[in-house]
Amino acid sequence: MVSKTSICYGHFDGIQFPVIPKAPRSLRTNVSEKSSEGSAFELLADVADRLLQESEGSISSVGHEPKEQNSNTVVKCEEPEVKVKHVDKGSFAESESMPECISLKLNLNSPPKDLPESDNDSGLEHVCNVKTLDLLGKVGSNVNLVAVEKESGELTIRDSCLDTCVPSKSFSSSVDTPSNGDPASCLQDTRDMFDNRGTKLRAITSKSRDKYRRIRKMLTRYRKVTSTKDYELSNPTSGRVKPLYQNRKHIYKRERCQVDAASKRRKVVHQSSKNAYIQGACNESIVKNSNGDKTHTRAAPNEVKFSINSFKVPELYFEIPEIATIGSLKRTVMNALKDKLRGELHVGILLKGRKVRDNNRTLQEMGISHNCDLGTMGFTLETSLLEASPSAIQQEQPLSSASPITDVGYSSSSLYHDLDTYLDNYVDKNQESIPKKTEVLTQEKVADSKALVPVTAVTTKALSDIVVNYNPKKKCEVSQRRIRRPFSKSEVEALVEAVEFLGPGRWREVKNRAFDDADHRTCVDLKDKWKTLTHTASIPPQQRRGELVPQHLLDRVQAAHEYWSNYQIKHDLKRQCEPLRILM
DNA sequence: GTTAGGG
DNA sequence: CCCTAAC
Numbered sequence: 001m002v003s004k005t006s007i008c009y010g011h012f013d014g015i016q017f018p019v020i021p022k023a024p025r026s027l028r029t030n031v032s033e034k035s036s037e038g039s040a041f042e043l044l045a046d047v048a049d050r051l052l053q054e055s056e057g058s059i060s061s062v063g064h065e066p067k068e069q070n071s072n073t074v075v076k077c078e079e080p081e082v083k084v085k086h087v088d089k090g091s092f093a094e095s096e097s098m099p100e101c102i103s104l105k106l107n108l109n110s111p112p113k114d115l116p117e118s119d120n121d122s123g124l125e126h127v128c129n130v131k132t133l134d135l136l137g138k139v140g141s142n143v144n145l146v147a148v149e150k151e152s153g154e155l156t157i158r159d160s161c162l163d164t165c166v167p168s169k170s171f172s173s174s175v176d177t178p179s180n181g182d183p184a185s186c187l188q189d190t191r192d193m194f195d196n197r198g199t200k201l202r203a204i205t206s207k208s209r210d211k212y213r214r215i216r217k218m219l220t221r222y223r224k225v226t227s228t229k230d231y232e233l234s235n236p237t238s239g240r241v242k243p244l245y246q247n248r249k250h251i252y253k254r255e256r257c258q259v260d261a262a263s264k265r266r267k268v269v270h271q272s273s274k275n276a277y278i279q280g281a282c283n284e285s286i287v288k289n290s291n292g293d294k295t296h297t298r299a300a301p302n303e304v305k306f307s308i309n310s311f312k313v314p315e316l317y318f319e320i321p322e323i324a325t326i327g328s329l330k331r332t333v334m335n336a337l338k339d340k341l342r343g344e345l346h347v348g349i350l351l352k353g354r355k356v357r358d359n360n361r362t363l364q365e366m367g368i369s370h371n372c373d374l375g376t377m378g379f380t381l382e383t384s385l386l387e388a389s390p391s392a393i394q395q396e397q398p399l400s401s402a403s404p405i406t407d408v409g410y411s412s413s414s415l416y417h418d419l420d421t422y423l424d425n426y427v428d429k430n431q432e433s434i435p436k437k438t439e440v441l442t443q444e445k446v447a448d449s450k451a452l453v454p455v456t457a458v459t460t461k462a463l464s465d466i467v468v469n470y471n472p473k474k475k476c477e478v479s480q481r482r483i484r485r486p487f488s489k490s491e492v493e494a495l496v497e498a499v500e501f502l503g504p505g506r507w508r509e510v511k512n513r514a515f516d517d518a519d520h521r522t523c524v525d526l527k528d529k530w531k532t533l534t535h536t537a538s539i540p541p542q543q544r545r546g547e548l549v550p551q552h553l554l555d556r557v558q559a560a561h562e563y564w565s566n567y568q569i570k571h572d573l574k575r576q577c578e579p580l581r582i583l584m
Numbered sequence: 585g586t587t588a589g590g591g
Numbered sequence: 592c593c594c595t596a597a598c
Contacts, residue, residue: 482592508586523586528592531589 304368308379347379485520486547487529495526496533496556503564504530533557 320332487495498514507523515521536544537554 484592505587507588524588525592527587527589 304363306379349379482520489550489553491515491518491521492529492533492549492553495529496553496560499530499564500556500560503567504561530557534561537561 320329324332494514495510498510502509502513504527507527510526511521511523515526533549533554534557536549537558541551
């Protein structure tokens with residue numbers, strides 16, 4: 001909100017502060033483009049569903065996973081089609097024998113122009129929305145959770161993550177590796193775990209949500225990383241869990257790379273990281289065969305091959321007692337995933353960091369050809385889950401968030417933002433939908449960082465070992481560059497007025513005075529804007545670019561700049577003279 | 585946490 | 592708008 005007070009300071013005349021509309025929150029915090037982040041979870045959730053169902057009827061198969069299965073399952077969903085291939089990842093490093101797994105491969109065989117159209121630009125989604133069950137019906141249901149430690153706060157689905165097990169007998173491994181080594185007891189443990197009414201579910205409250213927002217906002221500026229534990233969803237059958245990125249930096253870089261590959265200021269981007277997202281381009285695409293080897297397949301001319309190795313899913317945060325078994329932990333994660341998100345899978349297409357919304361454009365038109373570099377392409381998984389919770393979204397719809405829920409193209413930043421939004425909504429709306437046995441932490445607790453509050457009387461340390469971090473800090477860490485929001489004339493005017501009154505350098509006060517309600521304008525933003533304003537004011541109008549700032553405002557900028565510069569000089573002189581006067 | 589300044 | 596050093 002802009003102050004409406006008139007001022008009279010120095011040689012500046014009284015200025016009526018303009019009233020600017022309540023500014024939308026930053027994309028990082030509250031810009032509410034709905035839809036989106038549920039899909040990966042949804043997929044997993046339904047997988048989990050079936051997993052659980054099967055578990056009820058196949059206890060006897062525990063511990064009898066097939067070790068070798070090489071059949072391929074192909075799931076087609078019109079165009080683009082999603083192919084599911086079995087991939088043998090070798091032998092699992094731990095004492096588990098893993099059946100065959102399946103990897104997801106997206107194969108775009110025809111241009112999107114053939115896709116059905118819709119008013120809301122969601123033609124692609126109609127074909128891309130792989131209903132989880134559709135997929136599962138063909139893929140099978142076995143998904144396993146494998147904890148993988150790495151430095152990044154992300155829960156990722158990579159390679160094996162999207163792998164699902166061949167339909168059939170091998171449910172067993174989903175409850176594999178109990179702490180005592182006995183699969184049967186593990187299963188029992190798991191059930192005990194989920195039957196244990198004593199384990200509290202702490203629903204996230206709206207109150208905590210607010211707190212979380214504040215914290216999140218605060219943390220957006222601090223993207224430092226801490227080592228965390230991530231959980232990789234992998235096929236129980238996949239032999240060796242493909243190593244995740246060893247440190248957070250890689251993840252971070254990869255994220256940034258995926259979202260804004262075209263940005264020159266993305267200084268360090270590991271090519272390998274890039275490839276982790278999309279492998280293969282040109283006429284040759286790298287496809288993993290059933291032996292885990294990479295084979296190069298020849299694509300038909302004018303055919304673009306995509307091989308999606310991984311999708312990122314939102315982070316989870318929960319606690320379980322240290323007495324819980326590994327198997328129950330896995331189940332807990334799976335259930336958390338399951339309950340977390342519902343809805344259809346939407347696929348977003350990113351091209352050079354920008355989401356591609358127009359489903360009617362051809363790949364060719366978009367510059368996607370068989371001989372181009374697909375390294376700047378990315379895919380995102382989204383859901384329409386957020387539609388269910390309009391109330392928490394309604395507020396502060398920014399000018400820039402006009403994209404419909406059904407957008408197919410979607411930037412990762414939006415995705416992550418939506419995760420935030422979703423979680424906010426989730427806090428309010430879905431208190432009942434979380435598995436009762438899982439301690440889903442409130443945002444407040446999340447904010448407590450690593451200091452986890454034990455659900456039961458167990459040590460924090462032990463808990464910290466099994467907590468999947470759902471740390472907003474890390475979400476921010478992967479959050480992308482904020483969307484550009486040019487200052488409006490009224491904002492510029494408010495800034496000028498405030499600086500005229502307060503002087504440059506007191507940006508916190510400027511912020512409080514003129515942009516208190518504009519959460520997306522930080523003191524640094526104001527400082528930066530002032531910098532550009534003074535620069536703009538100092539150059540001839542012909543050299544000015546972008547949205548033109550009214551000359552009268554620039555005049556005021558210049559005047560204020562000069563005034564405060566002189567003021568500074570005078571003060572400095574005064575200060576220099578001060579000791580002299582004392583001495584005299 | 586805020587500010588300044590380079591990128 | 593980002594990043595970071597300095598305070």
